[in-house]
Amino acid sequence: MAKITLDNLAHSYFPEPKGEEDYALKQLDHVWNDGEAYALLGASGCGKSTLLNIISGLLVPSRGRILFNDKDVTEQDTVARNIAQVFQFPVVYDTMTVGANLAFPLRNRRMEPAYVARRVQKIASMIGMEDMLERKARGLTADAKQKISLGRGMVREDVNAILFDEPLTVIDPHMKWELRTQLKALHNEFGHTMIYVTHDQTEALTFADKVVVMHDGKVVQLGTPEELFDTPEHTFVGYFIGSPGMNLIDADVSGDKAICAGHEVTLGGRYKPMSGRVQIGIRPEFVSITSQDQGLPVTVKRVEDVGRHQILRAEFEGRQINAILPEGLPIPAAPIRMKFAPERISVYVNDWRVAPDEVTATPSKEVVL
Amino acid sequence: MERTKKIGLIVYILFLMIPIYWLINLSLQPNRDIMGSFSLYPQNLTFDNYRRIFTEAGWARGYLNSLIYVLMNTVISITVALPAAYAFSRYKFIGDKHLFFWLLTNRMAPPAVFLLPFFQLYQTVGIFDMHIAVALAHCLFSIPLAVWILEGFMSGVPKEIDETAYIDGYSFPRFFVFIFIPLIRSGIGVAVFFCFMFSWVELLLARTLTSVDARPISVVMTRSISATGVDWGMLAAAGVLTLIPGALVIYFVRNNLARGFALGRV
Amino acid sequence: MNKVENNRAWFLVLPVLLLVAFSAVIPLMTVVNYSIQDILDPHTRFFVGDEWFREMLRDSQLQSALGRQLIFSFSVLAIQIPLGIAIALCMPTRGIWVAISLVLVALPLLVPWNVVGTIWQLFARGDIGLLGVTLNSIGIEYNYTRGSTAAWFTVLAMDVWHWTSLVVLLCYSGLRAIPDAYYQAARIDGASRIAVFRYIQLPRLAGVLTIAVLLRFMDSFMIYAEPFVLTGGGPGSSTTFLSQHLATMAIAQFDVSRAAAFSLIYFLIILAISWVFYTIITRATKD
Numbered sequence: 001m002a003k004i005t006l007d008n009l010a011h012s013y014f015p016e017p018k019g020e021e022d023y024a025l026k027q028l029d030h031v032w033n034d035g036e037a038y039a040l041l042g043a044s045g046c047g048k049s050t051l052l053n054i055i056s057g058l059l060v061p062s063r064g065r066i067l068f069n070d071k072d073v074t075e076q077d078t079v080a081r082n083i084a085q086v087f088q089f090p091v092v093y094d095t096m097t098v099g100a101n102l103a104f105p106l107r108n109r110r111m112e113p114a115y116v117a118r119r120v121q122k123i124a125s126m127i128g129m130e131d132m133l134e135r136k137a138r139g140l141t142a143d144a145k146q147k148i149s150l151g152r153g154m155v156r157e158d159v160n161a162i163l164f165d166e167p168l169t170v171i172d173p174h175m176k177w178e179l180r181t182q183l184k185a186l187h188n189e190f191g192h193t194m195i196y197v198t199h200d201q202t203e204a205l206t207f208a209d210k211v212v213v214m215h216d217g218k219v220v221q222l223g224t225p226e227e228l229f230d231t232p233e234h235t236f237v238g239y240f241i242g243s244p245g246m247n248l249i250d251a252d253v254s255g256d257k258a259i260c261a262g263h264e265v266t267l268g269g270r271y272k273p274m275s276g277r278v279q280i281g282i283r284p285e286f287v288s289i290t291s292q293d294q295g296l297p298v299t300v301k302r303v304e305d306v307g308r309h310q311i312l313r314a315e316f317e318g319r320q321i322n323a324i325l326p327e328g329l330p331i332p333a334a335p336i337r338m339k340f341a342p343e344r345i346s347v348y349v350n351d352w353r354v355a356p357d358e359v360t361a362t363p364s365k366e367v368v369l
Numbered sequence: 370m371e372r373t374k375k376i377g378l379i380v381y382i383l384f385l386m387i388p389i390y391w392l393i394n395l396s397l398q399p400n401r402d403i404m405g406s407f408s409l410y411p412q413n414l415t416f417d418n419y420r421r422i423f424t425e426a427g428w429a430r431g432y433l434n435s436l437i438y439v440l441m442n443t444v445i446s447i448t449v450a451l452p453a454a455y456a457f458s459r460y461k462f463i464g465d466k467h468l469f470f471w472l473l474t475n476r477m478a479p480p481a482v483f484l485l486p487f488f489q490l491y492q493t494v495g496i497f498d499m500h501i502a503v504a505l506a507h508c509l510f511s512i513p514l515a516v517w518i519l520e521g522f523m524s525g526v527p528k529e530i531d532e533t534a535y536i537d538g539y540s541f542p543r544f545f546v547f548i549f550i551p552l553i554r555s556g557i558g559v560a561v562f563f564c565f566m567f568s569w570v571e572l573l574l575a576r577t578l579t580s581v582d583a584r585p586i587s588v589v590m591t592r593s594i595s596a597t598g599v600d601w602g603m604l605a606a607a608g609v610l611t612l613i614p615g616a617l618v619i620y621f622v623r624n625n626l627a628r629g630f631a632l633g634r635v
Numbered sequence: 636m637n638k639v640e641n642n643r644a645w646f647l648v649l650p651v652l653l654l655v656a657f658s659a660v661i662p663l664m665t666v667v668n669y670s671i672q673d674i675l676d677p678h679t680r681f682f683v684g685d686e687w688f689r690e691m692l693r694d695s696q697l698q699s700a701l702g703r704q705l706i707f708s709f710s711v712l713a714i715q716i717p718l719g720i721a722i723a724l725c726m727p728t729r730g731i732w733v734a735i736s737l738v739l740v741a742l743p744l745l746v747p748w749n750v751v752g753t754i755w756q757l758f759a760r761g762d763i764g765l766l767g768v769t770l771n772s773i774g775i776e777y778n779y780t781r782g783s784t785a786a787w788f789t790v791l792a793m794d795v796w797h798w799t800s801l802v803v804l805l806c807y808s809g810l811r812a813i814p815d816a817y818y819q820a821a822r823i824d825g826a827s828r829i830a831v832f833r834y835i836q837l838p839r840l841a842g843v844l845t846i847a848v849l850l851r852f853m854d855s856f857m858i859y860a861e862p863f864v865l866t867g868g869g870p871g872s873s874t875t876f877l878s879q880h881l882a883t884m885a886i887a888q889f890d891v892s893r894a895a896a897f898s899l900i901y902f903l904i905i906l907a908i909s910w911v912f913y914t915i916i917t918r919a920t921k922d
Contacts, residue, residue: 058819078822091820093834104834108825152824374725381722382739385796388758389742391765395757403763449654452647460644468648470913473849475659477905479857479878479898485891486665487658509658512651517846559808570747572860587747605757608750615745616738623734626741626804629811630843 002068002160004032009064024050026217035191039208047217048197056083085163086153090145092137099133102151123151142170161193235351244322246281261317268343269356276350286344287323295339396605403601418606431589441504443564446511454519472513480573502578511564522556558625669895687896700880711855719802740800752864755793783873790862802847809843845916
C-alpha cells in the first residue's frame with residue numbers, strides 16, 4: 001500500500017508534441033493518499049484512462065515523475081510497481097477455468113498453492129461465482145467475465161493500489177450496486193489505495209471518499225462530494241456534477257451586485273473588480289420562481305415532473321436556465337421571474353471560481369437535494 | 370526481446386530475398402556471363418533478356434491472359450462468396466457445418482487425373498480455351514477460402530446493425546450493398562488477396578484448359594524456354610516479370626492484412 | 636453470436652453451391668467411372684469393379700510414394716507452422732516497417748508455382764546457383780541432381796521458402812486482432828512472455844491456424860509443379876511424390892483407369908487426414 005505522488009506529470013501520444021492541444025494530460029501535480037478511495041470523474045476523452053495507465057506503468061509519461069511512497073517509479077514496469085488494474089471491458093483467459101483465471105496473478109508470482117486456493121475461494125464468494133470455479137471461462141456472459149476481471153484485480157492482497165477503469169460499464173444495474181458495495185467493503189477491510197475511474201457521477205459520489213474531477217487533461221477539482229456540489233471550483237464541475245447541472249449566466253460583477261443583460265442580481269459577497277469572461281453560477285436547487293418585480297425575467301419552455309420534485313426548464317436571453325422546484329408548486333404560464341439564493345451563487349472568471357473578498361450572506365444549512 | 374525479434378525477422382526476410390535477388394541478378398546478365406563466371410552481381414549489366422521477352426510475340430498476350438482470368442476469378446469468387454458467408458455468419462441451417470467442409474474438399478482433388486474430365490467437361494460446354502474456363506476452375510480453390518475469410522469478418526459485425534437497418538426500412542439487398550459491405554471492406558481486401566494469389570500461381574488447370582487464345586504467362590514461359598534450349602538469362606527475366614503483379618497486389622492490400630482478423634470456426 | 640435458425644439461408648449459399656458443383660461433381664463422377672472400368676480405347680471398355688483399387692493398394696511403388704509423401708508433408712507442417720507463428724510474433728506492429736515487411740514476406744506466395752521451381756533451380760545449381768556454389772566452395776558436397784538427400788532437403792527448403800509466409804500472414808492478422816487490453820491485463824497480472832503466448836495469443840490464433848494447417852497439409856500433399864521443375868522427381872525416385880507418380884501413370888503411361896482409382900484413394904487419404912486435423916483443432920478450442 002502506498003501514497004502515490006504525481007510530480008509535474010504530462011503525457012502526449014505524439015512523439016513530438018507541438019502545442020498544448022497535443023497533450024492528452026496537461027501539467028499534473030497530485031497526491032493520492034495512502035489507503036483512500038478516490039473516484040476519478042470526467043467526460044470521455046478527458047485523459048482519465050491515460051492517467052490510470054501511467055500510474056499502473058502501462059504507459060511511460062512524456063514528462064514528470066511518479067512516486068510511490070516517495071520512491072521514484074517512473075521507469076519501473078507494471079510488475080515492479082505491484083499494482084492491480086481492472087479494465088472497462090472484460091479480459092478473461094478463455095482457455096482457463098474461472099478458478100485458474102482468478103489464481104493467475106498469484107501463480108505468476110509463485111505464491112504457495114494453499115494460499116492461492118484460499119484466496120481464490122474468498123474472491124469467488126465475493127463475486128458470487130463459487131459454484132463456477134471449475135468451468136471454462138469461454139462462453140460466459142459479458143458480466144460474468146467482468147466479474148472475473150474484477151476478481152483478478154482484487155485477488156492480490158499486497159498491491160500498492162487497485163485501479164478501476166470504468167469497471168461496471170457492462171454490468172447490469174442491480175449487480176452494479178452490489179459490486180460497488182463489495183468494493184467499498186473490500187476497501188474498508190484492507191485499506192488499499194483505490195482509484196476508480198468513471199464518467200457516472202452517481203457511481204463516483206457513492207464509491208469514493210474523495211472525488212477528483214478531470215477536464216481536458218487537467219485536474220480541475222479534488223474534493224468530497226459535498227464540496228463538489230457546494231463550491232465547484234470550475235464551471236465544468238458545476239455543469240458535470242448535479243442533474244441538471246449548474247446554471248451559468250454571463251454577468252458584470254461589481255461589489256456585491258451582478259448585472260445580467262441589464263438585470264440586477266444580488267450576490268452573497270463583495271468581489272474585487274475583475275477582467276475576462278465573468279459568469280455567475282447557481283445550482284437549479286437554489287433557484288426559485290417569483291411573480292414579484294425582482295430577479296430575471298424568463299420564458300418557460302418545459303416542466304418535467306420527475307417524482308420527488310419538478311424541473312422547470314426556462315430561457316433567459318437565449319440561454320437555458322433550470323430550476324428544481326418542489327412537487328405540486330403551480331407554475332404560471334405567463335412570463336415569470338427567477339430568484340437566486342444569494343449565498344449559493346458562485347462567480348467564475350474564465351471558468352475558474354473566484355472567492356469573494358468579504359462574505360455577506362452565509363448558506364442556510366437546509367439543503368434541498 | 371525486441372532485438373531478438375528484429376534479428377529473427379531480418380534473417381527470415383533475407384532467406385526469402387536471397388533466391389529472388391539471385392533471380393534478378395541472373396536476369397540482368399548475358400548468358401555467357403551466367404555460365405562463364407560466377408559473380409554476386411552483374412558484371413556486364415544488360416537488359417537484353419527483358420528486351421527479347423518484350424519483342425517476342427505471345428509474352429504480352431500471355432501476361433494479359435493471366436491477368437484477365439485471375440481478375441474474373443476474383444470477381445466471381447467474391448460476388449458469390451459474400452452472400453454465402455453472410456448466411457454462414459448469421460443463420461443456422463440444415464447441413465451448414467457439412468457444407469463448408471464439402472466446399473473445402475474441392476481443394477483436395479489431386480489434379481493430375483481430374484484434369485482429363487475437367488478438359489472434357491469444359492470442352493462439352495464450349496468454353497475451352499476461354500478465360501472464363503480457367504476462372505471457373507479456379508473458383509474451386511478460391512471460393513471456400515473466400516467464404517471462410519469473409520465469414521470471419523462478418524461475425525465480427527454485431528447483428529444489431531442488421532436489425533437497425535431493417536427497422537430503418539432498408540431492404541435486404543440495399544442494406545447488404547450500402548451498409549454491410551462497407552463495414553467489411555478490409556475482409557474483402559484480404560479475400561481478394563487470397564483469391565488473386567491462388568489463381569495467379571496455379572499452373573496445371575490453367576495449362577490444361579487453354580491452348581492458344583487464353584494461354585497464361587507461365588505456360589508461354591515454359592514453352593518458349595524449351596523451344597530454344599535452356600536460356601537461363603531469359604528464364605530468370607521471365608521469372609522476375611511474373612513477380613510484379615503479385616507484389617502490386619500485396620502493396621494494395623497491406624493495410625487490410627495489417628488490421629488483423631481472427632477467423633472463426635465454421 | 637447466437638445464430639437464428641433459418642433454412643432460407645440456403646438461397647444465399649446457392650450461387651456458391653451451383654458454381655462449385657459445376658466444376659466439382661461431374662469431374663468426380665467421371666473419375667469414379669474411369670476407376671471401375673478397363674478402358675482399352677475410347678470405344679472398348681469393361682466393367683472391372685474394385686479390381687484397380689485392390690491393385691493400387693498392393694502396389695509397392697505407390698506405397699513407398701505414399702510413405703515419402705507423408706514424411707514430406709509432416710516435415711512441412713512441423714517446420715512451417717511453428718516457424719510461421721514465430722515470425723508472425725516478430726513482425727512489427729506499427730510504423731512504415733509494417734507495410735515493408737508484409738510486402739517482402741508475402742512475395743514468395745505470389746510466385747507462380749513453376750517459377751518457384753525455376754528460382755530454386757537457378758539458386759541451387761552447382762554451376763550457376765548461389766547456394767550450390769557457396770556450399771560446394773565451403774567443402775560441403777552438394778548436388779541436388781545426384782544426391783537424393785540433397786534433393787529431398789532442397790525440395791523441403793524450397794517449400795519452406797515458398798509457403799511459410801502463408802502461415803506468417805494468417806497468424807500475423809490473427810495476432811493483430813487481439814485487443815490491447817489483453818496484453819495490458821497480462822502485464823498487470825505479471826504474466827511471463829510464455830504465459831502470454833500460451834493463454835492469450837495461441838487461443839486466439841486457433842481459427843487462423845486451422846485454416847493454415849489444412850491449407851498447408853493439402854497443398855503439400857499434392858505438391859507437383861515445384862519439384863517437377865526442380866528435380867523432375869529424381870534422383871531415382873527420392874523426390875517423386877504422390878501427385879507426380881500419378882501424373883506419370885495418367886499422362887506418360889496413359890493408364891487412365893488405374894490412375895483414376897489411384898486418385899480416388901489419394902483423395903480419400905487427404906480427406907481423412909484433413910478431417911482429423913479439422914476435428915482435433917475444433918475440439919481443442921471448444922470446452
